[in-house]
Amino acid sequence: MSETLILHEDPRSGNCYKIKLTAAILGMAIESRQYDILKGETRTAEFTQTINAHGRIPVLQIGNRFLPESNAACWYLAEDTMLVPEARFERAQMLRWMFFEQYSHEPNIATLRFWCRFVGVKNLSDQQRDQMMAKRIAGQDALSTMNAHLKSHDWFAGDGPSLADIALYAYTAVADEGGFDLQSYPEIRRWLERVPSIDGFIAME
DSSP states (O other): OOSOEEEEEOTTOHHHHHHHHHHHHTTOOOEEEEOOGGGTTTSSHHHHHHTOTTOOSOEEEETTEEEESHHHHHHHHHTTSTTSOSSHHHHHHHHHHHHHIIIIIHHHHHHHHIIIIIIOGGGSOHHHHHHHHHHHHHHHHHHHHHHHHHTSOSSSSSSSOOHHHHHHHHHHTTGGGGTOOGGGOHHHHHHHHHGGGSTTOOOOO
């Protein structure tokens, strides 16, 4: 890619980490512009008018164009690389797990991590406290689904690592920070040991 890549990010975010991990594995140079979401730095007029009208990160800047949404950014970086299976069905499987990550996994596991580690349970609203048990149950269900798949597969799509593994790894690796006990998911724990063996792997900051 000839255009400069800039990641607008908060390094504490797993969604931002996915993009950095994808770039690292593929040997792509990517610059970082950091924001503190707890201080509302992505909600400023400057940010919403120039980078993302939705006021959220990550945003991958490609030259003078801006691409929000973590999995879309990962796809942009990885299309036609070893992280996207060649076989049509396996590509669809990869997308299936990436959709699963954003719909069933991240809204529960990542949210509880954010509330527990960065906000603090004592600072949550009554509505957020009421949601905690439902999110914990949904997060455990997502982990059980992953664990069941990994009983007969080393990776989530195809015979090697793909974007599905990167998408799911980010918040699963820190699920304990949201109160999830991974001892109950032995296949996930083995998979978590496999992912860092991928050439170019970097850990979350």
